[in-house]
Amino acid sequence: MKEEDFKVNKENIAAYLKTAVNTEITGYGFYLHAADMVSDEHGKNIFKHLAKEELEHIKVLSTIADAFEGGGKWLTYEDALTVYISSGKELPIFPLDNELIRRLGKNPEDIDALNIAIKAEEDAIVYYVSYLKSASDEGEKVLLTKLLEMEKNHLKLLRWEYESLIHTGFWCDFMEFTVEGEKE
Secondary structure (H helix, E strand, O other), X not given: OOHHHOOOOOOOHHHHHHHHHHHHHHHHHHHHHHHHHXXXXXHHHHHHHHHHHHHHHHHHHHHHHHHHHOOOOOOOXXXXXXXXXXXXXXXXXXXXXXXXXXXXXXXXXHHHHHHXXXXXXXXXXXXXHHHHHHOOOHHHHHHHHHHHHHHHHHHXXXXXXXXXXXXXXXXXXXXXXXXXXXXX
């Protein structure tokens, strides 16, 4: 989606959030698949961790989209997660196949999984940046900024792992820095 295509208003916020949910679902499925594919424990842990965070994004974004469809307002990330958890809502069954997984099927090497993941995170960043530029509500801006920073940290982690794999042939030890809580 191009930046000029972003014309978010009160009437279509839920649709943009659902697009974000679908993107997160694709990432979640890919990360689970990649975790199963790689043989290195550090690599498995990276992809499992990213899948867990994408799942949290799905919960938050779907809760906020549902709130808007019901005439609600913006929730903070933390409030949306709390609402989701307290609702007892079940997650949908996620598809076992998607575009990212199909691309990986053609190149089942660890480095290919990282390349696909890096591209997916770059695309997510472009989406959230474009959406953020069109945001008008302060709560919307806060949420999108948080999601954008989380995606940037995912990208930073993936690039770090990519560089390690290219230069040393090994995955890094996962928690040399925290992904979501890193301060610059």
